[in-house]
Amino acid sequence: MNWLERFFKLRENGTTIRKEFYTGTITFLAVSYILAVNPEILSSTGMPRRGLFYVTAIAAFVGTLTMSLLANAPLVLAPAMGLNAFFAYSVVCSMGYSWQIALFAVDFPETSLCGIPCGLCRTHNCG
Numbered sequence: 001m002n003w004l005e006r007f008f009k010l011r012e013n014g015t016t017i018r019k020e021f022y023t024g025t026i027t028f029l030a031v032s033y034i035l036a037v038n039p040e041i042l043s044s045t046g047m048p049r050r051g052l053f054y055v056t057a058i059a060a061f062v063g064t065l066t067m068s069l070l071a072n073a074p075l076v077l078a079p080a081m082g083l084n085a086f087f088a089y090s091v092v093c094s095m096g097y098s099w100q101i102a103l104f105a106v107d108f109p110e111t112s113l114c115g116i117p118c119g120l121c122r123t124h125n126c127g
Helices: 002-007 017-031 034-043 049-070 081-094 099-107 109-113
Strands: none
Touching: 034 049, 034 081, 081 099
């Protein structure tokens, strides 16, 4: 455990492994709602709920691990709920784009600037 104290500079920051374990557990419990809410929001577009659960958990894990190891910062990173709600309810359900096209447009902003004809994109409607 001595290597953990040295790597994360716990003594310099006035904390212990025990305190960090407790605060990490509390932080996880505070943000764990995203594991239920994010798949629920995005599954309204037709995306598979089980896959969304796993990808939400993996994205949060990788983001948080990266932040802790590279920046030595006790921060949790998880998918943005606001952008996901906009994607699901506005872009897919209201505008009528399929989730595949909408995801492509969100991930590659240049595609929204190149003028893809709307008739090609409107393949899915969230009645």
